[in-house]
Amino acid sequence: MFVVRSERGTSMAMLTPSVLLRTIGSLFGLALAAGCVTAGSPGPESIGAFQLGPVCAYESLRFDGSIGTGRLNGCRRDGPETFTLYIHPEDAPINPSSWYAFSLTSDTQTHLDLTLAYAHGRHRYAPHISSDGGQTWRTIDRIEGADTDRASFGLDIAPGTTLISAQPRRNLADRQAWIDGIAAMPGVTRTRYGTSEQGRSLDGLEFGAEDKPALILIGGQHPPEVRGAIAMESFVERLLEDDRLARAFREQFRVVLGPVINPDGIAEGHWRHNSRGVDVNRDWGPFTQAETRSFKDWIDGRVFPIAFLDFHGTWNSVLYTSPDEGEGDRNWFPGAFHASLTEVLGEDAPARVQGHNAGSSVAKNWFHETYAIPTITYEVSDAVPLEAVLSRARLSAEITMRLLLEGPPDQPDDAQDGEIPK
Ligand SMILES: [Zn+2]
Incomplete structure (x- = not known):
């Protein structure tokens, strides 16, 4: 320091x-x-x-x-x-x-x-x-x-x-350069799924097996939350590596990513909102804004979501998750994800809070309620060293891949067919 x-x-x-x-x-x-x-x-x-x-x-x-x-x-x-x-x-x-x-x-x-x-x-x-x-x-x-x-x-x-x-630089050009780099990788498809309220391109990325259950990832809803953006990038890069775990994951699952949900807010240096003064993470449900509506229209009826993560930054590292109880057959995922992180990181692991912002139109709630899938708002502390942001996001990607491939930790019989790398 x-x-x-x-x-x-x-x-x-x-x-x-x-x-x-x-x-x-x-x-x-x-x-x-x-x-x-x-x-x-x-x-x-x-x-x-x-x-x-x-x-x-x-x-x-x-x-x-x-x-x-x-x-x-x-x-x-x-x-x-x-x-x-x-x-x-x-x-x-x-x-x-x-x-x-x-x-x-x-x-x-x-x-x-x-x-x-x-x-x-x-x-x-x-x-x-x-x-x-x-x-x-x-x-x-x-x-x-x-x-x-x-x-x-x-x-x-x-x-x-x-x-x-206030945070390391991740302006819109930086984020688009990252999208360009990922889109150039083998097996990755880039789609302009919509246009922002100010006319900017809304770009999505997809990879993995077509017509397989999809892990949905989004980022860039809140412009200043740069550590969340960096975590999302590191998480996605890990999913795209050429090792046995990532290859097996991409053979069994689709990944659908909206990396920059709020490009207008990022370009304008906004603290929170899009160009129309709306917090887009309070618009999943109302869908009054192009940024949220376009993403929903892009995936709805076309892909089969099975889990969802949304990357943010805040005061303390925390996972806001869908509850353990309720509809859906992978409710165990957020708890197992948090337990696995805690096993490795100990007291550096994020806290976990179930049911945060209940009843509000945040993405975590809409994806959980609409698709009956486990959902996580992945919040990175403003002050975590950048190396730790990267390494913890990589670890999170590995845990996600293992859990989705193997099923719940205490029910190994539910594992997907096929060889699962350890
Ligand atoms: Zn946020």
Whole structure:
């Protein structure tokens, strides 16, 4: 973990702003904080120290929130190396996933004191810093005001461009590049199953045996939940490996994947919603939005679902699952899945909660109730190290394949026909 010193006191002591500038700054800051300034306005519209995002350009420094990930709604220079950065959601009220991302280009080596000022949210995500274009990330854990709507931290930067993001970067282009890579693999079919509310392609991937029972996977419903997206990618890549377990699984089952359910929200840097202000994970059932309706229409009546996983990120790693009791002949799956994970991971295993969000139109409930299949919302903690996100998702894929091939652990006679690799 990366810790930097704070020079806040020193920087503030160097400030000699005029009363006028102070007044303008306060009013502008208040307007931004109250969400009065239109989010995503074209910039820069410089009024001296105060600039609207997504691009704020100062003499030797340039903040750029147009990198297609999170948002930067405005900036205020409070001192030579001291800045307040304003971060707004797409609308309100909203889930407090205070989501930001921008690049910072500097002509010189310098130390900056930055404050993230949120409207309609509090600080949530530790700043992830990359100075190699997003290849590697470190986090800043020493934050002043970490539990408030103004979070401050110090940052040493080298000349060049540094990425500062609430989570590692997975913008829409990154996610599409991943889809392109998977679609190019042998046996994988890519389908444009629909068009988002803003006209973006909704891409699905399928592989495994045609006309066999299908494992349904979805991801990308909530834009900031990048660790969930990374877990989904790792899970799918494991299913596609060329070992005995994965080959046997693909011979017995179909996999149907909607990797980016909410491309508009991801492209717009939204905290939660699609382009029409709807949480798409409250629209499975009503199907008022193209993003959910298209996926349902793509699979309904065409494939035969037998299990479902939906990948997300949240405060703590947890599996929200369909209940052990009820309709369906694989109700044992979520419990066995959790037990197998716990056997390997011990106290690092996710918790399991049955019946969470009962009665709400989340995907987990709709797939369970519609197809009488076991369903899991796979939630990855915001703070799990990336290596662990990857390795635990691989393990989860292996457990899923084994359980679906072998049947319930205590009833080996129910196993599918054929040789099951151990
Ligand atoms: Zn989510």
